[in-house]
Amino acid sequence: MAFINLQNVTYKYPLTKTPVLQNINLQVNEGEFVAVIGPNGAGKSTLCYALAGFVPHFFKGEISGTIEVDGVESSKSTLDEWVLNVGLAFQNPFNQISGAKYTVFEEIAFGLENNGVPREEIRPRVEEAMKMTDISNLADRSPYSLSGGQQQRVALTSILVMKPKLLVLDEPTSQMDPIGTREVFGVVRRMAEGGMTVVMVEHKMEWIANFADRVIALKDGQILLEGKPNEVLTSDVLAENGFGISRYTSTAREAKKRGLWKKENLPVTLDEAVEGFKLG
Amino acid sequence: MHERLSFYVKRNSVIHDLNPLTKVILTLALILIAFTSPWYWTPHLLVLVAIIPLSFIGKVAPEFFRTAIRIILPAAGFLFLMQAFFQPVGDTVIFKFYFLDVTQESLMFAFRNATRVIVMVSAFTFMLLTTHPSELMSDLTRRGLPGQFAYVIISTLQILPQMQAKAQTIISAQRSRGLDTESSFLKRMGSLSPLIGPLVFGSLAEVEERAIAIEARGFTSKKVKTSLHEIPDHSSDKIIRWGLVILVILSIALNLWPS
Amino acid sequence: MLEKIKNNFNTQTWVLIPIAIAINIAVGQIVLLLKLPVFLDSIGTVLVAVLCGPWAGALTGALSNVIWGIAIDPGALPWWPVAAMIGYMAGRMAQWGFFKSWWKVVVTGFVVALTAAIVSTPIAVYLFGGITASGSSFITAYLLQTGTGIWQAVVSTSFLTEPVDKITTAMLAFAIIQGLPKRTIGGYPKAEQATVEGGASKNQLYIAVGVVVVLVLFAAFMLRNILGG
Structure with missing residues (x-):
């Protein structure tokens, strides 16, 4: 039995005509790290909201099919219960700061307070979570005084402290500089290595190639391709459908046409590209 | 401020x-x-x-x-x-x-x-x-004030200085583009919308995402809230x-x- | 009753209120800077009232006033019931369908102004003996010196100053709501109140202007009666 199980999920936002998700079938095993890629408007964020319970509990609209996580069906649960199992973090770190707290420590404790975790438990759990994401030194700072990368790690920690079984990330590094991206990916990698199931929308192909167990390519609300990172990310189908592609892949593809790329598979990362071109 | x-x-x-x-x-x-x-x-x-x-x-x-x-x-x-x-x-x-x-x-x-x-x-x-505002709010919440009030008060206190800073930025930006705060009444009336438009629309666009972010952390949970302090x-x-x-x-x- | 209050408040309402308060205060300060003869410091309150309902509007107004009083001008503190009533009345008018076209919005602004005038009068009279720290008190003072009774003097002052401000406020709030993408509005408790009626905008504008003229005449008539002819 898959940990995440989406069966024929079709969804339309209120006041819109075309469904953003069409007949999505998706199974993810416990502990798997799945990356989702796709052009703008492909339905990536909506897929995240569906996994995190906000579709349909927060956004109304029409939904059909079933969404199941850890054996529980979303439509039969409430959002309050659902968020205890599924954590969601998204692009803009600024909007994820609750605003209700003055320090990073309090900010991270917010979710635990809301869910009635006893006081004695709150402090050690917050401390542990901050250690995991390497932000213990920020504990007394105001969340608003931090850099984007730091804020995003605070947002992630605020979710992780609730110990979700599934972590859903919607382009958490899209507004980060290289340093912020590295910081955020560092945290996500540690989570994945610790056995947490992760679904992450991301367009930084090299990072995906390094981390993900599986890649799902979404277009117009449908799954276009699905498979191992290197197979999916170097597929000609992606290039033809307007997906963002690693520059190493596209360079090697051109090189291959001219006989300069000798390997069978195209590269995604710099290292793979260097290795391949050395052969030539 | x-x-x-x-x-x-x-x-x-x-x-x-x-x-x-x-x-x-x-x-x-x-x-x-x-x-x-x-x-x-x-x-x-x-x-x-x-x-x-x-x-x-x-x-x-x-x-x-x-x-x-x-x-x-x-x-x-x-x-x-x-x-x-x-x-x-x-x-x-x-x-x-x-x-x-x-x-x-x-x-x-x-x-x-x-x-x-x-x-x-x-x-x-x-x-x-x-x-301290957060102490006051946690104490009142403990005594039965709905947690949402604490949220409103404290986040207002934090958003207001940011909004005023934003307003300052917009005013100086518009000034450098020729906004005149000393001109005729009608002109000043006309300069109102380029000033408040960006301020208002920008912050209203954030509302949905911010609501999602706090609901993801149990803001609407029916459980009795606890307090860190x-x-x-x-x-x-x-x-x-x-x-x-x-x-x-x-x-x-x-x-x-x-x- | 309690249910009716509760249905004004979802998470988006709670997130919007602090932003609306900040809008009230920031816009209020911008207007001061532009030296315009209006306050416009309840745009945020009206936005909340229309999108979320009268009770949410009232709460926004009251809190705005208290925070304005504490942070900027202490003299504003005692007027929180007026700000609350502005939010409440704007929400009620929206509920009655008076926030769907330009001329209806003008009526809303006028009704809100009258309400504000009525609620502020006892506060001005009892707490300040009619003379407050506001500039419009020069009018009250003049009326008092000419022998007008204190209640009449205070009410007439408010009738003279409030409508322009509140009608402008309501119209700006309407313009803002019209400018928001539909999807942004969808998540608020009373989103349907903010959907705009169809119809030629030119005709709407003519009606709006007509309504303003009628309201001005009406206000003048009331004023004359209050002051005893």
Whole structure:
């Protein structure tokens, strides 16, 4: 039995005509790290909201099919219960700061307070979570005084402290500089290595190639391709459908046409590209 | 503005150790007594024998007087002048100013009203100087105030300085593009929308995402909320609170008694 | 009753209120800077009232006023009931369908102004003896000196000053709501109140102008009656 199980999920936002998700079938095993890629408007964020319970509990609209996580069906649960199992973090770190707290420590404790975790438990759990994401030194700072990368790690920690079984990330590094991206990916990698199931929308192909167990390519609300990172990310189908592609892949593809790329598979990362071109 | 919104000054004092609710009650009691006490000099006395000494006991006197001079006194002074000149009460004319009579009665009246306003604002200031907003809010939430109120108050206090900074940026940006804040009335009216448009639309667009972010952390959870901080409430706090309530009742009763 | 209050508040309402308060204050300060003869410091309150309902509007107004009083102008503190009533009345008018076209919005602004005038009068009279720290008190003072009774003087002053401000406020709030993408509005409790009626915008504008003229005449008539002819 898959940990995440989406069966024929079709969804339309209120006041819109075309469904953003069409007949999505998706199974993810416990502990798997799945990356989702796709052009703008492909339905990536909506897929995240569906996994995190906000579709349909927060956004109304029409939904059909079933969404199941850890054996529980979303439509039969409430959002309050659902968020205890599924954590969601998204692009803009600024909007994820609750605003209700003055320090990073309090900010991270917010979710635990809301869910009635006893006081004695709150402090050690917050401390542990901050250690995991390497932000213990920020504990007394105001969340608003931090850099984007730091804020995003605070947002992630605020979710992780609730110990979700599934972590859903919607382009958490899209507004980060290289340093912020590295910081955020560092945290996500540690989570994945610790056995947490992760679904992450991301367009930084090299990072995906390094981390993900599986890649799902979404277009117009449908799954276009699905498979191992290197197979999916170097597929000609992606290039033809307007997906963002690693520059190493596209360079090697051109090189291959001219006989300069000798390997069978195209590269995604710099290292793979260097290795391949050395052969030539 | 930025520093003024976080009034709180961290010090070690008896006042800081009081329970936040006690300080709220103290503030309300001071205001109610100032406005209901039938005796003319009550508000003046409250300032001299209660609020000023309390600011010393709370070790926040320098900050208190700074706020008083910068904000409270100008506001009260303006009110005093308006009322002294324009209040047509009494006939003991002290001096004439064009068609306006300044009478002894209007002076007395203005003096008391201005002092009442001073009591009101300085009592608030004193409370805010010695009480951390998040402590106040967690204490009130623990006592049954819906958690959403705490959210609204604290996030307003944090958003406001950001919004004002944004407004400043927009104003200077528009100025550098030729906005004229000194031109004709119609022109100024016209420059309103490029100023408030970006401010308003930008922040309204954030609402949905921010709502999702806090719901993802159990904002709407039906469970009884807990609090990270433990806020002490001693028996002395309870005694002070009841004492204050009795004083307020006395003051109101005296006010209603003879007439 | 409690249910009716509760249905004004979802998470989006709670997130919107602080933003609306900040809008009130920031816009209020921008207007001061532009030296316009209006306040416009309740745009945020009206936005909340229309999108979320009268009770949410009332709460926004009251809190705005208290925070404005504490942070900027202490003299504003006692007027929180007026700000609350502005939010409440704007929400009620929206509920009655008076926030769907330009001329209806003008009526809303006018009704809100009258309500504000009525609620502020006892506060001005009892707390300040009619003379407050506001600039419009010069009018009150003049009326008092000419022998007008205190209640009449205060009410007439408010009648003279409030409508322009509140009608402008309501119209700006309407323009803002019209400018928001539909999807942004969808999540608020009373989103349907904010959907705009169809119809030629030119005709709407003519009606709006007509309504303003009628309201001005009406206000003048009321004023004359209050002042005893």
